[in-house]
Amino acid sequence: xxxxxxxxxxxxxxxxxxxxxxxxxxxxxxxxxxxxxxxxxxxxxxxxxxxxxxxxxxxxxxxxxxxxxxxxxxxxxxxxxxxxxxxxxxxxxxxxxxxxxxxxxxxxxxxxxxxxxxxxxxxxxxxxxxxxxxxxxxxxxxxxxxxxxxxxxxxxxxxxxxxxxxxxxxxxxxxxxxxxxxxxxxxxxxxxxxxxxxxxxxxxxxxxxxxxxxxxxxxxxxxxxxxxxxxxxxxxxxxxxxxxxxxxxxxxxxxxxxxxxxxxxxxxxxxxxxxxxxxxxxxxxxxxxxxxxx
Amino acid sequence: xxxxxxxxxxxxxxxxxxxxxxxxxxxxxxxxxxxxxxxxxxxxxxxxxxxxxxxxxxxxxxxxxxxxxxxxxxxxxxxxxxxxxxxxxxxxxxxxxxxxxxxxxxxxxxxxxxxxxxxxxxxxxxxxxxxxxxxxxxxxxxxxxxxxxxxxxxxxxxxxxxxxxxxxxxxxxxxxxxxxxxxxxxxxxxxxxxxxxxxxxxxxxxxxxxxxxxxxxxxxxxxxxxxxxxxxxxxxxxxxxxxxxxxxxxxxxxxxxxxxxxxxxxxxxxxxxxxxxxxxxxxxxxxxxxxxxxxxxxxxxxxxxxxxxxxxxxxxxxxxxxxxxxxxxxxxxxxxxxxxxxxxxxxxxx
Amino acid sequence: xxxxxxxxxxxxxxxxxxxxxxxxxxxxxxxxxxxxxxxxxxxxxxxxxxxxxxxxxxxxxxxxxxxxxxxxxxxxxxxxxxxxxxxxxxxxxxxxxxxxxxxxxxxxxxxxxxxxxxxxxxxxxxxxxxxxxxxxxxxxxxxxxxxxxxxxxxxxxxxxxxxxxxxxxxxxxxxxxxxxxxxxxxxxxxxxxxxxxxxxxxxxxxxxxxxxxxxxxxxxxxxxxxxxxxxxxxxxxxx
Numbered sequence: 105x106x107x108x109x110x111x112x113x114x115x116x117x118x119x120x121x122x123x124x125x126x127x128x129x130x131x132x133x134x135x136x137x138x139x140x141x142x143x144x145x146x147x148x149x150x151x152x153x154x155x156x157x158x159x160x161x162x163x164x165x166x167x168x169x170x171x172x173x174x175x176x177x178x179x180x181x182x183x184x185x186x187x188x189x190x191x192x193x194x195x196x197x198x199x200x201x202x203x204x205x206x207x208x209x210x211x212x213x214x215x216x217x218x219x220x221x222x223x224x225x226x227x228x229x230x231x232x233x234x235x236x237x238x239x240x241x242x243x244x245x246x247x248x249x250x251x252x253x254x255x256x257x258x259x260x261x262x263x264x265x266x267x268x269x270x271x272x273x274x275x276x277x278x279x280x281x282x283x284x285x286x287x288x289x290x291x292x293x294x295x296x297x298x299x300x301x302x303x304x305x306x307x308x309x310x311x312x313x314x315x316x317x318x319x320x321x322x323x324x325x326x327x328x329x330x331x332x333x334x335x336x337x338x339x340x341x342x343x344x345x346x347x348x349x350x351x352x353x354x355x356x357x358x359x360x361x362x363x364x365x366x367x368x369x370x371x372x373x374x375x376x377x378x379x380x381x382x383x384x385x386x387x388x389x390x391x392x393x394x395x396x397x398x
Numbered sequence: 399x400x401x402x403x404x405x406x407x408x409x410x411x412x413x414x415x416x417x418x419x420x421x422x423x424x425x426x427x428x429x430x431x432x433x434x435x436x437x438x439x440x441x442x443x444x445x446x447x448x449x450x451x452x453x454x455x456x457x458x459x460x461x462x463x464x465x466x467x468x469x470x471x472x473x474x475x476x477x478x479x480x481x482x483x484x485x486x487x488x489x490x491x492x493x494x495x496x497x498x499x500x501x502x503x504x505x506x507x508x509x510x511x512x513x514x515x516x517x518x519x520x521x522x523x524x525x526x527x528x529x530x531x532x533x534x535x536x537x538x539x540x541x542x543x544x545x546x547x548x549x550x551x552x553x554x555x556x557x558x559x560x561x562x563x564x565x566x567x568x569x570x571x572x573x574x575x576x577x578x579x580x581x582x583x584x585x586x587x588x589x590x591x592x593x594x595x596x597x598x599x600x601x602x603x604x605x606x607x608x609x610x611x612x613x614x615x616x617x618x619x620x621x622x623x624x625x626x627x628x629x630x631x632x633x634x635x636x637x638x639x640x641x642x643x644x645x646x647x648x649x650x651x652x653x654x655x656x657x658x659x660x661x662x663x664x665x666x667x668x669x670x671x672x673x674x675x676x677x678x679x680x681x682x683x684x685x686x687x688x689x690x691x692x693x694x695x696x697x698x699x700x701x702x703x704x705x706x707x708x709x710x711x712x713x714x715x716x717x718x719x720x721x722x723x724x725x726x727x728x729x730x731x732x733x734x735x736x737x738x739x740x741x742x743x744x745x746x747x748x
Numbered sequence: 749x750x751x752x753x754x755x756x757x758x759x760x761x762x763x764x765x766x767x768x769x770x771x772x773x774x775x776x777x778x779x780x781x782x783x784x785x786x787x788x789x790x791x792x793x794x795x796x797x798x799x800x801x802x803x804x805x806x807x808x809x810x811x812x813x814x815x816x817x818x819x820x821x822x823x824x825x826x827x828x829x830x831x832x833x834x835x836x837x838x839x840x841x842x843x844x845x846x847x848x849x850x851x852x853x854x855x856x857x858x859x860x861x862x863x864x865x866x867x868x869x870x871x872x873x874x875x876x877x878x879x880x881x882x883x884x885x886x887x888x889x890x891x892x893x894x895x896x897x898x899x900x901x902x903x904x905x906x907x908x909x910x911x912x913x914x915x916x917x918x919x920x921x922x923x924x925x926x927x928x929x930x931x932x933x934x935x936x937x938x939x940x941x942x943x944x945x946x947x948x949x950x951x952x953x954x955x956x957x958x959x960x961x962x963x964x965x966x967x968x969x970x971x972x973x974x975x976x977x978x979x980x981x982x983x984x985x986x987x
Binding site: 271275289290 | 796799800801820821822825826830831833837839840841842846847849850851852853854855895896899
């Protein structure tokens with residue numbers, strides 16, 4: 105594995121993170137909710153797909169047709185029951201309740217599916233890859249995942265830009281109080297946004313399950329990576345999430361190239377470095393402005 | 399206009415009520431009483447109480463951050479781990495007395511909290527939570543990669559040796575018990591003093607309205623910074639007690655000393671007890687202890703119950719047990735706040 | 749014939765403050781009611797309570813004969829009440845057209861469409877795709893009124909439409925309002941500018957510290973009476 109290979113793999117890995125993070129970015133952008141259970145919900149998607157393909161012998165992709173509608177319903181119900189109440193109880197409360205949900209889901213999955221690893225079948229694509237050169241080989245599946253991420257993010261942007269739901273979402277995100285006064289049912293808007301977010305999570309979970317094996321505790325690690333992608337890319341920006349995912353993926357891949365044990369650590373260090381740099385720039389910017397004024 | 403001034407009742411600011419004097423006195427007495435436990439109680443009870451003590455410390459620290467500072471940290475386990483590993487390092491590598499190592503490790507935890515604060519304290523709620531978690535994960539990985547045999551890398555390490563060459567198992571139990579009780583008492587006292595000081599008032603102001611507080615000169619970042627460092631040191635102290643109690647620790651995996659499960663427990667304790675109250679964390683720690691001792695033995699259902707109860711409290715009883723009692727009956731046992739009492743003057747009605 | 753809007757014994761709290769105390773009045777269809785009073789008199793809170801943004805602590809609000817006191821704000825829009833909030837409160841990052849179309853879900857049948865709004869407020873025609881945050885005060889006011897009109901309301905609530913605008917712009921805004929009033933709209937208008945308020949209204953209600961202290965038809969009240977009530981100069985003598 106050469107450096108170029110590592111970087112390319114990192115970019116493609118960024119697609120995986122961006123796909124998972126898209127729902128997170130949507131929920132945070134619209135509702136200011138940090139859903140710590142997002143990774144767990146993605147994992148449920150993977151497990152549901154697993155169950156489905158075990159009993160109905162179709163390709164994993166077809167299983168999506170069953171999993172995604174279910175995820176939409178789960179997201180809608182989750183918002184209307186737990187998250188709505190959490191938001192009302194205070195700014196910090198959704199963090200706490202979704203963390204509780206993360207713990208509950210991880211342990212329930214462990215009970216029903218055992219701590220063993222499972223994985224989903226990626227179909228005919230399998231492990232085929234494109235040999236670009238003697239040192240660079242790009243797996244088709246990773247490219248597919250990246251493409252799906254771009255499509256999802258692009259789709260979300262289109263929905264936000266051009267649909268009535270998108271207008272209502274943006275308006276409610278900017279000023280929920282006035283939105284109600286112009287006839288927007290904020291609770292319905294939020295519920296639909298969460299439904300979409302959970303559906304993207306389930307989609308991400310299925311793709312993750314095809315790419316690598318998963319176990320009940322995988323939700324937390326993936327969640328952390330997804331959040332790192334969102335924060336690196338800039339909270340509130342959908343395309344930023346893709347950029348953030350790529351930065352994270354490359355950092356992890358390059359770190360792993362140096363030493364496989366540095367995989368997660370290099371991602372964490374880059375994450376923290378970006379935060380420090382951003383804060384320093386903000387502080388420096390303020391100081392510069394003050395100097396200009398004073 | 400002068401008629402208005404004469405109508406105002408004379409008021410006095412009161413900090414101690416008879417109830418709070420009684421309770422604080424009682425609490426101090428309880429601590430003294432508990433100090434005699436190793437003499438009176440058996441091994442099992444002492445072990446159980448040690449567990450309760452480090453749970454109380456964790457709950458107090460998490461509550462200090464979230465309840466008083468508005469900082470929801472999902473990464474205190476990082477400091478728990480640092481405390482434990484620092485204590486191991488000092489006692490194994492440098493052959494210091496393990497209890498001295500524990501004390502030093504507490505300060506090391508506080509010291510490490512300073513640069514961490516420099517990185518994360520500027521962040522808003524969501525990013526702050528994630529960043530603290532990332533920091534804890536980074537600590538865990540760094541420890542697991544450490545080649546130093548005292549640290550033990552990914553397979554973990556043990557403090558068995560430094561304890562065994564100096565103390566019998568019974569002595570270790572007694573001394574650890576007293577160290578734990580002492581830590582609880584000292585940290586309780588520290589937080590009590592901090593909250594009664596100007597810092598306490600500043601923190602209340604910050605909680606109510608951060609921008610307004612800053613505009614009247616409240617040093618918001620300094621206040622939060624102090625809380626964060628204290629919480630770091632306190633969490634490290636809890637970590638050292640866990641080390642002294644279970645002796646062997648791991649950096650990674652579900653039972654890791656750096657595990658996010660510690661945060662799950664902290665959240666549970668504070669939510670159930672009462673976020674932002676002084677007495678709440680103690681009640682929450684007792685509740686968790688009861689759940690641990692009498693609840694499901696199977697790890698999975700224990701955590702499901704833990705998470706479920708925490709969610710239930712967050713949604714239905716967000717002020718926790720003590721917070722609700724405090725609101726309902728206007729009771730405060732430990733005098734960290736101010737009360738306005740009206741004193742009727744001779745003229746007119748109040 | 750029952751009035752279009754009936755407010756009866758309304759009490760509304762704003763945080764810890766009692767902003768509206770025992771307020772009762774009626775608005776008939778086609779009428780223009782001016783709500784005047786000094787800052788803090790409770791006018792905005794009252795209007796927001798009618799629109800559904802504040803839950804009253806006591807009292808009743810009826811619209812078209814139905815009790816809407818506990819009805820959610822967005823449902824009141826569907827019933828035909830539209831508020832133009834104080835300070836315009838447009839959605840800053842949405843364009844003018846998007847601001848107009850955002851209330852589509854609560855749209856009622858009627859003559860107002862995006863094109864109709866642009867015709868009524870010609871200055872907006874070239875600004876259709878501009879971000880609301882980059883508009884001038886007068887342009888924002890026009891957009892905010894247009895946004896409320898898009899739902900084809902039966903009752904239009906206007907909160908301080910002249911606030912922060914240059915006199916020339918206010919003139920233009922009130923000209924458009926005049927056209928609306930002539931068209932038979934029912935309007936409750938909060939306005940600090942007494943002259944303007946009394947110029948367009950059929951009836952005037954004056955509030956002070958949350959209570960109604962004066963009420964009457966435009967012709968039946970002198971400016972002195974209203975001014976006195978406005979400033980509470982004859983406190984203790986009001987009914």
